[in-house]
Amino acid sequence: MLCLKWITTVPDQLRPNLSVRYVYAMLLLGPLPDHLRPIVQRLIVEARAKHSGADDEFLGYLLCGGPGGSNYLDEAGEVWTWTCGADGLDENVERIPDGPRKIGSIAIAALRVRELVEWLPRRPSTATDCGVCKSTGWLQPPLPLLLCSECFGLGWLVPNGAR
Ligand SMILES: [Zn+2]
Numbered sequence: 001m002l003c004l005k006w007i008t009t010v011p012d013q014l015r016p017n018l019s020v021r022y023v024y025a026m027l028l029l030g031p032l033p034d035h036l037r038p039i040v041q042r043l044i045v046e047a048r049a050k051h052s053g054a055d056d057e058f059l060g061y062l063l064c065g066g067p068g069g070s071n072y073l074d075e076a077g078e079v080w081t082w083t084c085g086a087d088g089l090d091e092n093v094e095r096i097p098d099g100p101r102k103i104g105s106i107a108i109a110a111l112r113v114r115e116l117v118e119w120l121p122r123r124p125s126t127a128t129d130c131g132v133c134k135s136t137g138w139l140q141p142p143l144p145l146l147l148c149s150e151c152f153g154l155g156w157l158v159p160n161g162a163r
Contacts (some may be wrong), residue, residue: 027121027158028098029106032077039115044075052093059093064110068116071096071105079105099145107137107153 032040043061049057059080060072069083079096096102101121110116129135133148135155147153 027100027103029119033119036115036119040077063105104147104152105135108147123156127158129157
């Protein structure tokens with residue numbers, strides 16, 4: 001079962017920093033759906049096999065990454081981010097809490113593993129198309145291929161106050 005949850009309150013200290021009028025309804029992924037667990041398990045097994053012999057810690061299936069950082073999915077459905085300083089030192093690993101950043105990581109990986117789309121929040125009837133990315137989930141040319149920071153790769157937005 002897909003989990004669609006909304007956070008409808010924003011702490012006062014965050015309100016001055018909110019530039020997106022839709023942010024009051026923050027989407028969450030919820031737990032990894034049971035029917036996707038075997039698929040994630042397979043991804044983890046394959047990733048672990050490729051990782052064998054490596055010196056660094058195994059964090060899970062690579063969802064997305066770039067210079068200085070990568071996000072990984074573990075068997076429990078948690079997403080972990082590994083970052084590294086510009087000098088190649090100062091490595092850090094931390095769990096990404098449920099919310100837009102985790103959704104974006106899963107949305108990127110869903111381009112390769114289509115089943116992961118089923119974990120993403122479903123578009124509610126009150127949602128509107130995202131004008132920034134033209135409902136694609138990706139920034140539009142001439143901008144580089146980057147996940148849309150307005151809709152976090154979903155292609156739609158939830159009106160302010162939606163439940
Ligand atoms: Zn968008």
